[in-house]
Amino acid sequence: MDFLGLFDPLEDSDDIASNSSSTLDSSSPELSSPESSSPESCGSELDQMPDQLPPEPQLGNIEYKLKLVSPSKHRFQHLVTQMKWRLREGQGEAIYEIGVEDNGLMPGLEPAEMTASLTTLHRMAAELGAAVTVLRERRLAAGSADERRVSEVLVRKVPDDRHSIDLRLAVLGNADVGKSTLLGVLTHGQLDNGRGRSRLNMLRHLHEIRTGRTSSISHEILGFDSEGNTVDYSATPTAEEICEQSSKLVTFIDLAGHQKYLKTTVFGLTGYSPHHAMLVVSANSGIAGTTQEHLDLALALKVPLFVIVTKIDLTSAATLRHTLQALEALVRAPGCGKEPLRVVDEASAAAAAQADAATVPVFSVSSVSGAGLPLLKKYLHALSPSPGASERRRLEQQLCEFQIDETYRISETGVVVGGLLTKGIITEGARLSLGPLEDGSFTTVRVASIHRNRRPCRVVRAGQAAALAIDRDVAGLRRGMVLLAPQSRPTACLYFQATVCALFGSQAIHRRFQATVHMGSVRQTAVIEGVCAPGGLLRPDQEASVLFRFYRQPEYVSVGDRLLFRQGRTRGYGIGTVTQVFPCRPELEER
Structure with a gap:
């Protein structure tokens, strides 16, 4: 899928896999999508909610309710208005914590009270045309006469002026880690045969098919209906029908992993403004090649990320454990400073979707056996786009x-x-x-x-x-x-000034230094005309004000724009923010 596909509903879909014998039935335990849950179906594995939640946030899409039992007509209308506001804050998605006080304490509800509260929540959602899905449940004093329950519920409604809720994910990772294969399995509902059959649906050029390596940016989609069921090519033959039947649409931006195509990867991160980044790591090769570099790029651009460890069917338990430990050490290391969260069940998948940017969820999956894929889909179903409503x-x-x-x-x-x-x-x-x-x-x-x-x-x-x-x-x-x-009254510029920081691996930056600058969809070589630093040199890990000049032609630049510049195919690069723009030909009137 590309932007032409967004416009042209007649795009050829003959490449969709036709081998129906390998199409996965929705009842398959490996790739079945999360169904709308009831409290009785949540199971004991959902008893992993925390003992206490932080106080209820005043802003955002999370709402705490102790109970919703038989509200009066006036109270019910107030609750519907409140839900409408929370949905607006979450771009059509809201999380309700039932059985939780405003201060975060979880006294829970008796089973009959929880059933009545969920019934009221369904009535509230019905008033707004929204759907309700129970994400997880905690049972307090399970098995005793005083058993009480706490439920976390997802409420989803497509805004009136949208066809679906959109979530853009950039797919990062080293070459040959299985990125395109994983996307083929997710979007076509077919497990891979172990020899890369699924990735053939993703590759766009003959040389990509011959080498098995992505060299260009491609877009693939995965839909979810209002009940949380996946909508993919296995049951829906065209992208148009997937878009039509989905209340939430995940767009995967498949980026190149080889160092040779670094500029394409950087453009995908800066030009398409993904909501999240999905870093794919092979279980048997671990942190290799461009993995560290892609992680640094996502951190530099402040894109929230999660990690997928693939090929676990080819790896021994000891090797997988070593790869996961190395990943966790990398995520916690200075320069990243985040907390990894291993996703091992539905409870942790739901918790990961609601975690803040300081948490990095880690999934272990196999595109051949299907292990871990249901948890990944549950996470994608619950993951919200950003920014907030305000x-x-x-x-x-x-x-x-x-x-x-x-x-x-x-x-x-x-x-x-x-x-x-x-x-x-x-x-x-x-x-x-x-x-x-x-x-x-x-x-x-x-x-x-x-x-x-x-x-x-x-x-x-x-x-x-x-x-x-x-x-x-x-x-x-x-x-x-x-x-x-x-x-x-827009104007273009050749010269602009920015406060930049040269990251590790960079050379010392000086006057007449040339670098490729990325700002949104702009990608052009720029010459550094001045560096406000001692001796006119900007060394790695230092910050200074730098004057840039576009090499070929003027571009549209605004104060506050974030930029990333790189030095050819080397591993050095820097980030910064535009502080001043010098318009070219200010006397030129618009045609």
Whole structure:
């Protein structure tokens, strides 16, 4: 799937695997998706909720309720309004902790009270057109006459102006660790044969098929319906139908693992703004190749991450234990400073989905036997996108900024640009400024139509990916351009200043030093014209203000933009934030 696929609903789907004998039935214990649960079906393995939760947060999508037994009509309407607010905070998802006081204490409820409370919760959700799924349950004094229960419940509702809840995941990891194979198994519902059959559905070019290595960015989708069941190619033959039947859509951004394609991987992380990163590690080879580098990139760009250990069917228990211990040491080490969480059952999978960015969930899976895949799917089902509702509202109130990642020319449609709306709102028929062109100017175009997830829509909001058809062709149209609100009076720049830090492995940075700069969808060589540091040198692990000049043409840059620059194919790179922009040709009026 790519941005062209977002726009064109007629994309060829002949590559979908046709061997029905290997298609997994939904009743398969290896790849069955998490079903809507009842308290009776949660099982004793869900007794792993903590003894006490932190106090209820005032903001966010988590709500504590001691009990919801037979509320009055007025109280019920208040509860529905409260649920509506929590759903808005979580972009259509809310977590209810039933049997928990506002201070986090968990006295629990008797079984009859818990059943009545869940019935009320279902009624509340029905008022809003939402679905309810029990994620986990804790039994207090189990087996005794005083047994009490605490339940964690996911409430999900697709916002009225969206087809589905979108979650973007960047897939990182060294070459030959099984990234594409894992995605093939997840998105096509078929286990691998041990020789890479599943990855053939992921590869786009002949040389990728011959070598088995991904060299380009590809997009694959996995859907979940309102009950938490997976929607994939095994039962739904086309991507359009997956999008139509899903209330939540996970888009995997499959990135290259080989050092040779580092620039492609960096562009995927900076240009597509993933909500989370999925770092894949082979159980038998451990932390090797670009694993450390990809981890550092995710940390530098502040992308929350989780780890998948693959090929556990080929590894002895001792080797797997050694790999997991090495991963945990890496995650806890200075420079990362996070806490690993091994996911071993449904309870820990649900807890991992609600954990903060300081926690790194670790899954152990096999694409051949299917071990661990149900837990991974349960985690993806419960994982929420970011940012929160308040930040999202703030972004939507700003003037629009659409970053162009792909460009197409389609017969009978014309020019189509695909990308991500980082700020504001774009509606069908809006007139926007497109640029910068080679001379740094902007030109006015009109949005003829909008497609999201392969279906037409009339509006796209901040944080959403879309494909926009514009009313005319523009000479020099390329990725890295932007569509902006005309009232922002946009200008391009050749020179900009940023506060940067050279990370370990970098050379000393000095005047006339050249590096490839990544900022959103912008990727261009820049020359360093000045370094505000003693002796004019910026050494690894030091911070200084640096003046950059784009080498080829002007770009659109804003104060506050995060940048990442790298030195060719070497392992050195740096990160920073733009502090000042010097517009080029300020006298140039928009065409």
